């Protein structure tokens with residue numbers, strides 16, 4: 001549930017943008033963005049003008065739509081309904097999301113009485129800065145998944161990767177999660193060297209290294225947590241690699257605060273990995289924004305020119321992957337604050353020896 005006040009704040013920010021860029025309407029086609037602006041989670045389109053907000057959907061959602069306060073239109077041809085609205089309201093310049101499907105763009109291009117203006121990442125940029133209630137929901141998702149992982153870790157060796165993924169999924173949903181934001185990554189032994197391994201029927205065994213990477217939604221918001229476990233004692237080599245990843249992770253976290261250039265995050269990790277001559281084994285990005293989606297703004301690419309902002313929530317996920325030896329990843333969900341950060345992931349980041 002999103003409060004009326006939050007909806008109002010978000011719509012006001014959108015309207016400020018429309019005013020600034022001389023648009024008199026904005027079409028939202030991205031489902032997650034529509035949910036962010038209205039709380040409506042069904043299929044449809046959203047039109048926001050300077051004095052109206054209209055959801056265009058179909059009969060399957062009529063009862064839900066009746067129960068909320070935003071205007072709505074029911075019809076099976078969403079775009080046709082939209083075109084009628086655009087004409088009725090005499091819109092002159094209609095912004096639309098650049099991520100629109102080509103087929104829908106083509107229809108607008110052929111039929112819109114208003115000029116159509118592509119806009120990139122407008123709502124996504126608003127979504128990157130979290131409100132207090134959004135932070136609370138991401139924190140709850142983190143707590144839930146951490147609890148599940150801690151609870152089940154003692155019995156890891158009874159499972160295959162696939163069965164463990166199924167059991168975690170069951171426990172997370174039973175504990176109140178509404179769904180997974182990606183298929184659980186349970187990568188054991190040699191499979192841990194594949195950063196995004198898909199689960200196999202491999203039975204977990206003594207001395208295995210195991211990466212568990214999990215994201216579950218609570219009240220619409222997801223966490224994204226990775227912990228690395230060792231079933232029984234692991235080799236000195238793995239322990240050394242783990243301590244390098246841990247050092248990189250701690251060093252990046254210690255730098256985080258609003259105003260930090262985003263490119264610095266990757267530079268810091270690379271600096272540590274280079275010190276130990278292992279930088280070639282870190283093969284993915286340092287992290288990403290999370291919230292209503294598991295991957296959202298801010299982008300944390302090394303070529304990013306922006307700085308971190310207060311109340312962004314990002315993952316920090318350094319890892320090392322050595323074919324034939326194994327892989328290690330530690331991933332935490334981090335709230336950026338004015339002076340530093342808050343770690344929303346309550347689990348210890350030590351190598352967890354079972």
Ligand code: GLY
Pocket residue numbers: 182213214224225
């Ligand atoms: N933890 C999954 C991902 O970041 O893609």
Ligand code: MN
Pocket residue numbers: 224287288315317331
């Ligand atoms: Mn991630």
